[in-house]
Amino acid sequence: MTPGKEMDDTLDCKGALCPWPLVKTNEMIEKMSTGQILEVLSTDPAAVPDLQAWAKRTGNEFISSTKEEDVWKIYVKKQ
Numbered sequence: 001m002t003p004g005k006e007m008d009d010t011l012d013c014k015g016a017l018c019p020w021p022l023v024k025t026n027e028m029i030e031k032m033s034t035g036q037i038l039e040v041l042s043t044d045p046a047a048v049p050d051l052q053a054w055a056k057r058t059g060n061e062f063i064s065s066t067k068e069e070d071v072w073k074i075y076v077k078k079q
Contacts, residue, residue: 007037008032009028009038011024011025014042017046018044018050022050022054025038026054034078035078036077037063037078040074043072048072060076061077062074062076063075
């Protein structure tokens with residue numbers, strides 16, 4: 001996560017498998033303003049590389065990912 005910057009919205013995809021976290025992230029990012037940050041919560045480890053590739057393909061920024069217990073916290077910024 002970017003120091004000093006809070007996320008603007010959270011998407012809870014816990015329990016959902018690929019491609020659901022990617023599909024829902026894309027839907028939410030489209031509704032957000034440039035510069036806003038989305039936190040994606042996922043229990044699917046494939047969500048991390050999927051969202052990294054999606055961000056590169058769509059021109060959005062993959063900020064970081066961390067794992068707490070069985071939940072991945074993934075941060076993406078709308079460009």
